[in-house]
Amino acid sequence: MQNSMSLTLSSRSSNESFARVAVAAFIAQLDPTLEEISDVKTAVSEAVTNAIIHGYNEDKNTNVVINVGIEDNEEDNNDNDKYKVTISIIDYGCGIDNIDQAREPLYTSRPDLERSGMGFSVMESFMDELYVDSSRDKGTHIKMVKYIKK
Template sequence: MEIKNQMRLEFLSKSQNEGFARVAVAAFAAQLDPTLEEIADIKTAVSEAVTNAIIHGYENTIGYVSIESKLFDNGIIIDVIDKGKGIEDIEKAKQPLYTSKPELERSGMGFTVMETFMDELEVTSSPNEGTHIKMVKYFANDAEETGRV
């Protein structure tokens, strides 16, 4: 897989930066002319990953969230990285409806949403060292299949 372009973005773990991150990654991905549905999928997954970093990774403290994105022939790799508290049990955290913050009325669907909207999801984390979420989205290349001309 040959990387065509890449970018790195770093911002404070403030909730108002979630929208910025979502739009920035979508604009970067637009270079490959994805469908509107593919862009919406990316925005949704990035939103969930960044929100997890802010709410769960940094828990009422301020740190940095980094996003690294790489474009290749038919898709994008998106890494969302925080240096927050980490996840003790990744498999438990990935279970639908599981939330460590029920008092915040969190749905517990963040990882499920990421898995649904992206083609690949990999989560690595260590307590007190942070979390790295790697997501891959492949874009349809067939103009007839996607409706692109």
């Protein structure tokens, strides 16, 4: 199966809950477990929050793009009893200078905002794969993969 959806949202914190519910509603067709839904919602929430707070420094007049793709897991012939769900969260904000440092647990550039520096660790632990592509002043593309049993 091949299926996809794409969403463009204004960079407002009030849209964070819509983003995670919209992604959850889209993947509901795969009949995921409650735990799988909750993992995906948590990861989407962290990535969208990061785009708004860090990428755009809370500028509300910008957009966050969310793409979700569903396909059969054909890469691994032994494991095609699973769907591969790929979720991208894209912003066109300030970008991340040092991606390795940003991904470290407890690293935050904004201790003043009482951030704890755990967003990337949360995404990594709740999803099966996490890729970060970013360049200064161009923006950040977070790609996360979750395998969901058929």
